[in-house]
Amino acid sequence: MEQEKLYEAGCAALEKSDFSQAKELLLQAYQAKKTFKVNYLLFTALKELRDHQMASLLAEDYLLDYLRDDQKLTEYVTEMIYAGKVRKIEMTLNLMSGFMSAKEKDNFMRLFDQTLATVRTQTDVNTLTKKLKHLGALDILEQRQVFEASGSLTIAEFVESVSADLVDEDVHPLVRAAILDELRYLGSEKTVTYLLFTGEKQDFVPGDLKELDDYMMYQRLVALLEADLEYAADQKTQILAELKLKLQLLYPKLTAPFTDPEKLYAVLLGKSDLEAQAREFAQALESSLAQWMV
Known part of the structure; x- marks a missing residue:
């Protein structure tokens, strides 16, 4: 027709x-x-x-x-x-x-x-906010589900509920990063303490942070991938998606612990010639992603 x-x-x-x-x-x-x-x-x-x-x-x-x-x-x-x-x-x-x-x-x-x-009148917001405040007590799948469901909360309810999650080592790093990025999107000007993937705690003003794609380090890594002859063109979309996930683990401090783009690129891709410390860090990233994918 x-x-x-x-x-x-x-x-x-x-x-x-x-x-x-x-x-x-x-x-x-x-x-x-x-x-x-x-x-x-x-x-x-x-x-x-x-x-x-x-x-x-x-x-x-x-x-x-x-x-x-x-x-x-x-x-x-x-x-x-x-x-x-x-x-x-x-x-x-x-x-x-x-x-x-x-x-x-x-x-x-x-x-x-x-x-x-x-x-x-048809939803139980109190149960949702209680779970959101204690994400570390949940398994990773439920952490993801609760974060997704938290879209039904107001800005004030969300901001009030997530501060403890940002420093909880039992909250998966990708969930912590997603929460911090949501606070960035909301333009939150309240300083928060954040547990980095490296184990350090650092204060940030979410509204002052950039989107991942706007980081110079991200752009340098994309350029390195585009120029990398080791991978075929049809592989690079999937590799870029994996790189981005690993960078989200490091968000918002992409340069910790490697400030050199070529070194970080090798670590993110788990290149075979890494030194012991870099190889250990690469394995930690892989392990965290493996938990996420289950």
């Missing part, structure tokens, strides 16, 4: 409140040709089917269009909260507040609070 006919049939199904059929037809129309008009109608069908995750993801294809229209923004905020993306939409509203009138700001914050209160 042509895209236009799929679109018309999807509209007809929406008008009849046949949301499952509308979803199927509009999804095909959207895959054939992406436009905001089809996106919003498909979003509407997903919203009516209470597929909050899919609806919130779909809206991100045309996010600016949703943010420009108060009605569509209202729907987007609601879907994000029901999808468990509370902190993300709270951050979005905070960033937008400088461009809103006082009335608009009040209306959207009231919408945020009321929708969150409704969702909270």
Whole structure:
């Protein structure tokens, strides 16, 4: 069926409140040709089917269009909260507040609070925050699951719950790094103490940190990989993904304990000619990743 006919049939199904059929037809129309008009109608069908995750993801294809229209923004905020993306939409509203009138700001914050209160009647936030505060008591898989679920917490709830995790050696280093990076994304200006992979504790202001991709060391390592003739081109995507995971273990101090990019590159890839100390560190990285992958 042509895209236009799929679109018309999807509209007809929406008008009849046949949301499952509308979803199927509009999804095909959207895959054939992406436009905001089809996106919003498909979003509407997903919203009516209470597929909050899919609806919130779909809206991100045309996010600016949703943010420009108060009605569509209202729907987007609601879907994000029901999808468990509370902190993300709270951050979005905070960033937008400088461009809103006082009335608009009040209306959207009231919408945020009321929708969150409704969702909270169906979820056990106290259990989630308790687990988040004591991640080290959980196995690694549950640590990952709890961190992911913590997207349903507000910014204040999250910040209040994670300080002990940042210095807990029983919290997997990748989870600690993810928490610190989330605080960076939130622009947190409160100094935190962080347990580095090397075992040292150091104070950081998360909002002053950079994304991993913006570190000069990361960019130097990528350049070294691109120039490395030992690996075929079709291997390098997977190798880069592994390099990035190991760098996340070291985040935010990528130069600890090796400041030379070529030396760190050899360690991260576990090259065969490493000296004893470097080989031991490479093995520690591998062991930590092996725990993560289980």
